[in-house]
Amino acid sequence: MCAHIEEIANICKKYQVPLIEDAAESLGSAFHGMHTGTFGEYGIISFNGNKIITCFGGGMLLVNSEDAEEKTVKVRYWFMQAQKPARWYQHTEIGYNYRMSNIVAGIGRGQLKVLARRVEKKRYIHAYYQEYLGSLPGIHFMSMNGRY
Numbered sequence: 776m777c778a779h780i781e782e783i784a785n786i787c788k789k790y791q792v793p794l795i796e797d798a799a800e801s802l803g804s805a806f807h808g809m810h811t812g813t814f815g816e817y818g819i820i821s822f823n824g825n826k827i828i829t830c831f832g833g834g835m836l837l838v839n840s841e842d843a844e845e846k847t848v849k850v851r852y853w854f855m856q857a858q859k860p861a862r863w864y865q866h867t868e869i870g871y872n873y874r875m876s877n878i879v880a881g882i883g884r885g886q887l888k889v890l891a892r893r894v895e896k897k898r899y900i901h902a903y904y905q906e907y908l909g910s911l912p913g914i915h916f917m918s919m920n921g922r923y
């Protein structure tokens with residue numbers, strides 16, 4: 776079932792809860808004119824091997840807040856092993872080795888050129904499955920507007 780993202784975003788705004796949107800599967804999709812991953816304060820896109828664009832692993836964090844730059848610097852710090860800005864390896868807290876190499880990032884960027892074509896192909900496959908399986912009992916397809 777597709778999340779009722781606009782309702783969730785409104786509730787989060789009302790109660791000042793940061794919304795982290797798991798948009799792992801949905802790069803290239805939009806709902807009511809907004810790209811998935813951009814409804815909350817944070818959005819996450821996966822570049823795992825089974826995704827529309829792949830870097831064989833890793834992903835992308837989208838930050839959408841007034842202090843986005845500050846938050847981005849903090850995230851970068853954590854995924855770079857919490858390395859302090861020094862000429863030697865200086866770590867005063869635990870971080871993670873989650874950075875993507877520039878070679879792998881280049882492979883991902885190259886695929887952005889074909890994203891629209893891949894979305895079209897997914898729509899074609901969706902329509903194909905719907906045509907041949909849609910009348911079977913117990914089989915339901917999500918509609919293009921994100922609802923059953």
Ligand SMILES: Cc1ncc(COP(=O)(O)O)c(C=O)c1O
Nearest residue numbers: 797799800821822823832833834
């Ligand atoms: C909705 C959703 N969230 C998270 C993930 C995990 O992404 P990753 O494999 O990049 O950790 C996936 C992967 O299929 C997913 O579909």
